[in-house]
Amino acid sequence: METISYQDVNSQVIDKCKEGDNRAQYELYKLYSKAMFNVSMRITNDYSEAEDVLQEAFISAFKNLHTYKGEASFGSWLKKIVVNAAINAIRKRRSELVPMDERTIGDIAEETYDDDSEWKVEKVRKAIMKLPDGYRVVLSLYLLEGFDHAEIGDILGVTESTSKSQYSRAKKKLLEIMKEPQFAV
Amino acid sequence: MRDKLEDFVSEHRDEFDVFEPRPDLWQNICQEIPAPEKEAKVINIKFGERASFSADFLFMRIAAAVVLLLGCGLTLFLMKQNAPDANTMMAASQQQVISNIAPEIVEVEAYYVSEIEEMKGELSEYDKKILGLSGQKEIDRELARLDSSYMQLKKQLYTTPNTEEIVEAMVQNLQIRIEVLNRQLEVLQNIKKMEKTINAELKENETTNI
Known part of the structure; x- marks a missing residue:
């Protein structure tokens, strides 16, 4: 069967990175660091931890770039690395990330959105950051x-x-x- | 069915990315990326059905390898004995080429290099740690940077048609280094002077107090 390889806009840059070209590596970093930092921030909810994760993830990405074969976009490949690094980081600091009880969805009432007209990005974002780790991670990822x-x-x-x-x-x-x-801004 | 929260988020997805990593984080990452390894090419020869071939000839292969290594070692050894050190020869011939391309740079370089060495010697007489000079690392880094760009310029000399420009840049590079070292020396001298006056004042105070 033929595998469809994802035509990435960055494929040239990525090829250069594989050769160890520093400038190309910086280019990729510039392109993705902000988005990836925010991914890391949402999971760790801690600025310096998020930076550590970002650093670790980029280093491991550059080290393992040869395993990236273009079967997905580079962004989503990188995001997987960041997410895994971030989750490892919060696992290290807490014993259990998701204290899951196996209740099914059935017993949770459907949410009602009675004041959704007032939603603002800032409000939603801050509320997400106030969620406990287990909730925040799943909600952010989804x-x-x-x-x-x-x-x-x-x-x-x-x-x-x-x-x-x-x-x-x-x-x-x-x-x-x-x-x-306090959230009714 | 999509729900309102999901719609809201996907509509404003970009606005959720509000954080920025600190700008110098790249430096840390950059330092830890391993230098590119030359990918080792492994040639696989498959014999299919006759897979046992490789096992049977294992001894022969090892023997062949040993013979080859011995041979190479011996030739290298003999060559080394006969020929003068290859490295010095290379350096000498390079210098020769440069003096053909841009004769003036050889002299200029020698002059500045001795100047720089002298200043470095002077600098090392100061104990930077005791004087509490911060930023030494930055200075070292700057000097290293200058050094590497100098090397690059030197390489360009072989290929460029416009040697004058390159030579000018090289001289400028050397001058900047002198400037950097000069500044540092000045700073150190000032600190020394200040320390002396402070010490003198302290002594004076002591004597007047007594």
Whole structure:
């Protein structure tokens, strides 16, 4: 079977990086560092930890660039590395990342959005940062990083349905936080 | 069915990325990226059905390798004995080429290099740590940077048609180095002077107090 290789806009830059070209490496870094830093920030919720993760992830990405064969976009390949590094980082500081109880989604009531007209990016973003780690990670991965529940399950070492239910609870909690008086900006 | 939160986020996805890593983080990363390794090419010869071939001839292969190595070693040894040191020869011939391309730079370089060495000698007489001079690292880095760009310029000399420009840049590079070292020397001298006056004042105070 023919494998469709993803035509990356950066493929030339990436080839140069594989040869160890410093300038090309910096170019890639410039291109992706901000987005990747935000991914790392959302998972670790800690500026200096997020920087450590970013550093570690980029170093490991450049070291293992030869394993990148262009089967996905470079951005999503890199994002996987960042996400894994970030999750390792918070696992190190806490014993358990996702204290999952295996309840199913069924027993969680459908959320009601009664004041969604007032949503602002800043408000939602700050509310996400107030979520406990387990909730924040699943919610960020799904909502912002675009992973599906099967992928999140793989990343966190849980089942797909656990990821789903965890996400529902996280969302519910998020909406509660946004209703708190100090959040009514 | 998509829900409102998801729609909201995907609509404003870019606005969620508000953080920036500190700008000098790249330096840290850059330092830890390993230098590119030349990919080792492994030639695989498959014998298919006759896979046992390789095992049977293992002894022969080792023997062949040993013979080859011995041979190479011997020739190298003999060559070394006969020929003068290859490195010095290379350097000498390079110098020759440069003096053909740009005769003036040879002299200029020798002059500045001796000047720089002298200043470095003077500088090393000061104990920078005791004087609390910060920024030594930056100065060293700057000098290293200058050195590497100088090397590059020197390489360009062989290929460029416009030697004058390159030579000018090389001289400028050497002058900047002198300037950097001069500044540092000045700073150190000032610190020394200040220390002396402070010490003198202290002594004076002591004597007046008594």
